[in-house]
Amino acid sequence: MIYFSDFFNISEAVLDKYGALDISLINDLPLFIDPFLLFGSSNPEYQQLHKWILEYLSFLKGKAQGPITKGSLEAWYFFPEEKQNWLGYCVTGNAGSGLGRKFADGLSGNINVLFADLGNERISDSSHLEKACLFQTGVGRDNISDFACNLIKSYLLEYTEKFALTHLEESQRKRIPVKKAYFDYNLERWMPKHFVLPFIHNDYIILTPKDLLTKDEVWINNNDLYDKFEDVCAIIPNTRLRAEINNYFYSNVPAPKPGKSPTKKDKAEAITKTVSKYADIIDYYIKFKEANKDGAKKLSAERLQEVRDIFVTGVNELVHDLQTTEFYKVKDVDSYEASIRRVQYLKQVIEDKDGYRLFYHKGKPLKREADLQVIFRLTWYASIFDVNREVNNGRGPVDYAVSKGSKDKTLVEFKLASNSSLKKNLENQVKIYEKASDTKKSIKVIMYFDQVELSKINSILNNLDLVDDKSIILIDAGNDKQSASRV
16 A cells, blocks of 8 residues: 555545545655645635735735744744655655754845835736745745645645545544644734544645646746746846846856857856846746746646656556565565565566566656655555665765664665766765664665666776675666666
């Protein structure tokens, strides 16, 4: 069992008709809420949610006019990660870090500049929460999704409660007191409220409408601003301002040298300087994005379909194939042997039973280590072992620690052959992690897609004298199956 529909014995079609995503209850899916989809929707409820977000920003902006106590900062800006929606960037499980000091300092310290014309916009049609990640404020895209989720939390809870009361058995739901469910502007504090919600594994679940979700980037994002910079400058109606911006930008781009053009980094640095000097560019960029609401919806739908193809349909097919092996029967061995065997069975299915197809979307290979990690975690659901991401050991995380008790732990790390740091990783990284995690057992799984990548791996292994290392397992995900895989 992997998904909500599995655990609650309900058809995925029921969730689909309701409009909710069939989330995994094993691991977060790499999706998050894009607040622009609220603004761009024709749904009055969603438009009202966008207004809620702006109302709260207006409250924060007003309070930022004077000094803010530490207690108030924590009360208004700090939020735990909404792990109950099972969405986000967590590679294993659903426990994230939430919104804490860094986010609070970044937003509170810049809110008067970021949203100077909040409610009286001169250029764009509206203000947008995403504006906070377009400046050098320390507010990232994951913060935007988490913050938006918290600001519309009461709606999501009511949405989930309605589903639970309509479609779930009484034994599958529970009346739960939820902290920080809504904001009381009279008391100026977040308030708790009770909701009847799906309940399993000693915790409640929050469902999310599919049409609020996207993958990788929200519609308004910093990378897109840099990519569209010249297009945005071209729509500025004030010819004098447009000329000043272009002159300033090009004056900060290094002059071309014989046989060498300015690099992408050179242009990015020039854009950063230009945006810092002419902040109106941000608002013209937002106006540029507002003009294509349908594009935001279309891209969101495409990205959601990609996630469903890979992490729902594809993983279900992979699990079906793994069930024909001994993958789910591994027991009575230590964590190292269990990990080795499961990786070997995974390798067998990918290489010999068309499991490689999972790592392609629209004919192109999905060369993302994060995707590989999540896929592996989703398959490892029936096990006596704990499978968790290693954190807070002072050295950074490995992908997984597979353990059975404190004295039996094996580190499992996934890498792509295309990773530019593969050699360095094999040479140093796992040894450091073993020391930090107090374990001597580790496995390195490397996936490759063609003969060129296989040659690269073999060259590295030869160079490091690791050719016969049984803890290094190569998986051939190529779609031609011409290359000879090795273990």
